[in-house]
Amino acid sequence: MSTERMCHWHKEWTSEGVLVAAVETGSGPGAMFYACPDCRERYGLQPLDPNGDSAPGPG
Numbered sequence: 001m002s003t004e005r006m007c008h009w010h011k012e013w014t015s016e017g018v019l020v021a022a023v024e025t026g027s028g029p030g031a032m033f034y035a036c037p038d039c040r041e042r043y044g045l046q047p048l049d050p051n052g053d054s055a056p057g058p059g
């Protein structure tokens, strides 16, 4: 099962797109877009964790 998403960064469809937070200065407080794994690595994007459980633990 895969869901096709439009990668906001390279503007093509990807089946591995995940929601990331993107801050676009000058046009608002930021927004959320889908990004493929390649673009996440290339642009250093941080995927959003829907469970809010991604905070690094101490030590």
Ligand SMILES: [Zn+2]
Pocket (backbone or CB within 6 Å): 007, 008, 009, 010, 011, 035, 036, 037, 038, 039, 040
């Ligand atoms: Zn991409």
